[in-house]
Amino acid sequence: MLYLKKYFTEGLIQFTILLSLIGVRVDVDSYLSNQLPPLREIILGPSSAYTQTQFHNLRNTLDGYGIHPKSVDLDQFFTTRRLLNQVRQLDRLSVPSTELNAWLVHRDQETVVSAASQSSPSITLDNGAGLEDLSSPDATPAMRGGGGAPESTYNPNAADSSLGAVAPEHSQEQGTRDGNDDLTKEDIDLIDILWRQDIDLGAGREVFNYSNRQKDSEEEKPRPEESKEGREAQESWRNGVNLQEAPPVDGETGESIPEQLPPCGSQTSLSFQECLRLLEATFPFGEESEFPTPVVAPEIGTANEEAPSTSQGLPLAPPLAPPLAPPPPHAEPQLDLEQQWQDIMAIMELQAMEVNSNSVDTSSSSSSSPEGAASESTPMGTFEPSTRSTLINQDVSLHQASLPSCSQDFPPLFTPQLDATSSAPRPTMLRLSSSNSSNINSSFGATNLTGLFLPPLINGTNNVTSTPVLPDPFSTLLEDSMLDEISLLDLAMEEGFSQAQTSQLEDELDSDSGLSLDSSHSPASPSSSETSCSSAASSSSTSATFSEEGAVGYSTDSEAAAVETDEGAVGGYQPGYSKLCRMSYQEFQGLPQLDNISHNHTYNLPLSSPFSDHPELPFSTGKKTVRDKQSSKLQPPQDLLDKQSSRDERRARAMKIPFSNEKIINLPVEEFNELIAKHHLSEAQLALIRDIRRRGKNKMAAQNCRKRKLDTILNLEQGVHDLRRDKARLQKEQMECVSSIRQMKQKMQSLSQVVFAQLRDEEGRPYPPSEYSLQYGADGSVLIMPRSMATAQPSRKPEKKQKDKKK
């Protein structure tokens, strides 16, 4: 089923891309955005970072896409995803997705007039044109037939942007709505799932009902002319372009769209278009894309690849393209496409994460939006601001971030290309890179490194002065490094907190926790943590063997532990654990405010005094507050004993279980069986004992599990930091190499001058450097050859005019 869905969805997407490429506006964005989680899951696999996670509950995947919004794991989940993405991004240029969006938006504005055929920007004008074309009786069926799926999927969700451009087209829109009948069950199911998701997120079903009603009524009533403007406005602000307008008309648009996560749609619409561009970018284009394969390439490649790269080791990715598009234009298109898709999905995933991380309320707001927007009283007022704010926030930040600079620089150069075809996006990206690297370029541009170094190696290429046409690998290298430098900034910032603190944290943990489980901190691998955890657990269990005092790290049954007077070990683990939790989260999220969070539901309480049973407990390391778990369940303040003992302990006492919970839980099966065999126990007692054992073990397991999660996250974090550090180091080395190369080049130039100054032909005339160049053979020989020859037959070894041993 999943595979079917995958292929189906992919087919839709690809077809839509094709349509977009040929200039037909098909807004799959909303569809994609809505489907993001499932698509992501399908394409990229299960999202859980914990490989051991077993998704046995189908309902999880169906209802909430894996994680309940209130789940404690949600944060971990997103954080993990973020970390994973960081890892994945390491080999790519870390250009914030927001930047990409902003850039796109800007370009939209500028190219509104010129690029009429562009599908992506979803400019109103374009839409209008495109829609009108589509609305023509002939075109529509064709479109329906061809792109029926994507269009239909899109329409119900966000018909505003694509269809609503022209009011008269309402009929058209209705037609498409009627076309909803064409919706496959897949689509309907997806929509329904989305609804349910929204409901889960807090939006009442009535929202959808209402929106449905609204939609229905909307369909019934003739659409006012203003709808067009409204749609335009909303669309425009969805694109983050004109925020100022919109309000008056939106009530109209809000009706149908909002149910399908307008904000997400807007955001991903950009991203998706971006992706389209990137796809286009993969196609071979001008000289810029064609990198010579210089000797230096590998070096560059290594510099870029130190992270586990999903991108297939393209040596030098064009600055902006890298994160998304594996550049080598000559690469096999199929592979490229796949890679493209992966990258695209990664991007969208990132964006989705951002959206989600803002809070699920984004979606919830979207879900609620229809209500607010549709609400007759204030069509715009209620919902618009909120959703818009989210939208605007995202767009604006981006907008400010990259838009102005990039786009303004570019347009003049690339307008022709923009108009021409799909190559539009690519140039901008390239230019962005170039603009960023312009400084370095300028510095190195003067001294063309390739000129000196390539020729000798390649043996005969034109070199010394020329190569204006050929892109300089070093320049590209420098560009790349420049961009990387940008990322280095934040890297440095992050490094500041992470490296030292993390290591310190781990040290602390290691020292604090008396148990060996912290060996799992060995950042080596999650597996190690696994083993360590298991070892910890086993140690706890085995502890029972050498002493029933429960070296167990879990002091919930502190009573028992206390009884045995050996909770020393107990005290060790838990604090360490809790500390781990706290520290890890602070550390992990770098949120100082989290310091305050210390729940400290320590199991190892100062049990000594309260326990009438085991007054001897002397030293209970328990330091902190006592927590009585049962306050709710059991009668309030009975006695301190009950107050401070666990539920099971009290039950055991009530049932007069003759041995401690500690033993019940931690004894090996054989001993446990012997133990219960020794005493004549009632069925109820036996049942209780088994429950106690089960719960106790499960409690330990849960603690181990949680710890393992944290360890996994910490390890991932550590891995990310390590990789970043390596990246920074490699980049530094790269820069050093470049500088040394530059020095060598200068040296070579000066030496060449010396050589030419001393060289004389048979007639005693000097060789003018302008006409001759030096060729360096692999064997160390130096040849003089006329430049004309050098350029004429670069590949062949030029006939040497003279062999000079001067070197």
Added chain:
DNA sequence: ATCCAGTGTCATGGA
């Protein structure tokens, strides 16, 4: 009153 992190417990599935 609400949110949130920590914790215990249950259900489930794998070993």
Added chain:
DNA sequence: AATCCATGACACTGG
């Protein structure tokens, strides 16, 4: 089949 373990999900608790 029994047991243990791992883990998602849920509820409870206290800050």
